[in-house]
Amino acid sequence: MKRHCFYFFVFLLSVSFISCSEETNFNQIDELEIRPSFETSIFYVKVQELLINRVSGANFFTQDFNFDAFEQPLFSERVIEGAITYELENTTSKQIEISIDFLDNADGILYTESFSLSPAPSATLSRIVAFGATGENIDIIRNTSKIRLSASTTINDSTSSLPDPSVVLKSSAQFTLEL
Amino acid sequence: MRRIGSFLLLLWCLCASGQNKPVLYDFNEIPQSLLLNPGTETNVKWFASVPFLSGVYGNIGSNQFVMNDIFANDGIDVNLKFRDRVLNTLQPNDEFSGAIQLEYFNLGFTISNPNLFLSIGGYLEIDAITYWPQDVAFLVFDGNANQLNRRYNLSDLNSSGSIVNVMHAGGRLRVNNNLTVGARGKIYSGILDYRSIGNRGYLVNTVGDNNRIATTLNADVRLRTSGIEALRTTDSYRKELIKRAAFGGDLGIGIDLGFTYHLSSQTTVTGSILDLGFIYHANDAKSYTLNGNATVEGIQIDVLQQLSDLNTDFWQDLVDDVEAAIPFETSTKGYFSMRQTKIYGSLRHDFGESVDRKKGGLDCNCRVGPARIKEARAKYKNAVGGQLFLINRPKGPQAAVTGFYTRRLGNALAVKTTYTIDKFNFTNIGLGLNLQAGPINLYAIAENLLGYQNISASKYASFQFGLNLVSWGNRK
Numbered sequence: 001m002k003r004h005c006f007y008f009f010v011f012l013l014s015v016s017f018i019s020c021s022e023e024t025n026f027n028q029i030d031e032l033e034i035r036p037s038f039e040t041s042i043f044y045v046k047v048q049e050l051l052i053n054r055v056s057g058a059n060f061f062t063q064d065f066n067f068d069a070f071e072q073p074l075f076s077e078r079v080i081e082g083a084i085t086y087e088l089e090n091t092t093s094k095q096i097e098i099s100i101d102f103l104d105n106a107d108g109i110l111y112t113e114s115f116s117l118s119p120a121p122s123a124t125l126s127r128i129v130a131f132g133a134t135g136e137n138i139d140i141i142r143n144t145s146k147i148r149l150s151a152s153t154t155i156n157d158s159t160s161s162l163p164d165p166s167v168v169l170k171s172s173a174q175f176t177l178e179l
Numbered sequence: 180m181r182r183i184g185s186f187l188l189l190l191w192c193l194c195a196s197g198q199n200k201p202v203l204y205d206f207n208e209i210p211q212s213l214l215l216n217p218g219t220e221t222n223v224k225w226f227a228s229v230p231f232l233s234g235v236y237g238n239i240g241s242n243q244f245v246m247n248d249i250f251a252n253d254g255i256d257v258n259l260k261f262r263d264r265v266l267n268t269l270q271p272n273d274e275f276s277g278a279i280q281l282e283y284f285n286l287g288f289t290i291s292n293p294n295l296f297l298s299i300g301g302y303l304e305i306d307a308i309t310y311w312p313q314d315v316a317f318l319v320f321d322g323n324a325n326q327l328n329r330r331y332n333l334s335d336l337n338s339s340g341s342i343v344n345v346m347h348a349g350g351r352l353r354v355n356n357n358l359t360v361g362a363r364g365k366i367y368s369g370i371l372d373y374r375s376i377g378n379r380g381y382l383v384n385t386v387g388d389n390n391r392i393a394t395t396l397n398a399d400v401r402l403r404t405s406g407i408e409a410l411r412t413t414d415s416y417r418k419e420l421i422k423r424a425a426f427g428g429d430l431g432i433g434i435d436l437g438f439t440y441h442l443s444s445q446t447t448v449t450g451s452i453l454d455l456g457f458i459y460h461a462n463d464a465k466s467y468t469l470n471g472n473a474t475v476e477g478i479q480i481d482v483l484q485q486l487s488d489l490n491t492d493f494w495q496d497l498v499d500d501v502e503a504a505i506p507f508e509t510s511t512k513g514y515f516s517m518r519q520t521k522i523y524g525s526l527r528h529d530f531g532e533s534v535d536r537k538k539g540g541l542d543c544n545c546r547v548g549p550a551r552i553k554e555a556r557a558k559y560k561n562a563v564g565g566q567l568f569l570i571n572r573p574k575g576p577q578a579a580v581t582g583f584y585t586r587r588l589g590n591a592l593a594v595k596t597t598y599t600i601d602k603f604n605f606t607n608i609g610l611g612l613n614l615q616a617g618p619i620n621l622y623a624i625a626e627n628l629l630g631y632q633n634i635s636a637s638k639y640a641s642f643q644f645g646l647n648l649v650s651w652g653n654r655k
Contacts, residue, residue: 024246024252029250031257038324041387041390042478044476051482065493066493
């Protein structure tokens, strides 16, 4: 019996002593960086030439739009860099000037992006504006609460011969978050 | 970041191999083998386990990932290791799993009919399984930028786990010298449960009709929980745990069935089906669902069409539209969960010298069969055979095949060694020792012994030990 007890405890000790582990460092988990980049459209605006011709002044469109997307804590507290891509197409017969203002909660202008579109026929204007380390201050994005869209033209009531003449603004955003 | 790190560690630690116990199964010298086959033959007159020192079982495992992949102190950037060895390697069928079983009460005894052996007991069982959510992980770590037309599959989300108190009572009947059958009824008292399985849906960016990108979320995702709210809001964890464990939580029932049949004097076939049952989660059940389909292209304003509504809050309208299309809903409706049913089977061939023929005779478990049955079978020094194990899992059944060799060294010591092939590895060598020192029965079992050389590089680790007080029928 003693011999068997001995064997039993030798087994237990053997398992205890042969079990070993290569040197590990669990603190490495703190160095793991999770920085996903998400992309989606943000706004699309279409103004028909018919409307532009109805307005008497040069400034044919000004409108503030609430835009809380950037203010959401999940986004604003974690965004580190990104870019907004604009695509503008002018199929009207007019020279169009467009400005996009990023406004904070107090309607203060944080940043303005301006575009000048030649009358049709003209190519689509594409522009990528970076924010973060290599671009504009990322705080502009973090503090944006509204977008103000303004458009103006020279007084000209002609109409383009192209189908559905209008000014179209397309935009998408790609932002990197640090989780 | 620390929270995410802790989550990943928890994922590995909490998450379970198949709960297979190849060494303990059909290791007749150990009373706890009765829990794996209620029809197991032993010649114990009675046994009582020492609470919390018997039937202790735990395992953790992953079929692909080992701790060393990430945490080895090798000077390589952890981000490179994670991307190379986890993100770009693991597939949706790869799993992290873990289980702990803690027996707090187990008693077996014969009554006036020596062919009938009764047992009652209880144990606490914790188990969890999470399949690698590949697409969701890519979404979390990389995002969806520059991935036009790539569908991120939400069906990769598959996870479940529970903490259950199990009370059981059963009997084993020796029908004749060749056949022994057993059955056990179980009452489950669910303490905590969560499951998110059978999810469907996807997230995809495509070229928009109007705007640059159209983002589509199609979701049919559900998380069911029970007990979490009660534990989260209680003033006393201990009281709530005890209340829910003592049938104050979710209730369920189940059965175990098993048999042992001797094909010849030295060849035996055994089989069992365990945890054929369910739990109805009605006490503190809470379910969360996200079900619907929405495609958004951001705020869209056609000035001609919306000329009179330009002061509308377009952003809020967009949010409202998405929430209406894919409502996030909560419910307190109860739900059923099936227990993870397990099936064991074995074919054993005994050979060598009969143990009770040993010179000097034996005074304990030298025969197989009920206590006080004279025609009980002789026990041989050696046994060799094969076992099969099946368990139902969220993504279908998993199997393990085991070859084993048992050696009895006198009447006091028995050794069983196994070689198991399953999803986790092909080199799982297990070893179990059972020591009978008078009325004291002591056993220890370890699996995947090769993994113990470098435990952090092992995909699977499992241990069991126990201490019982035993009285042998032959001793009478």
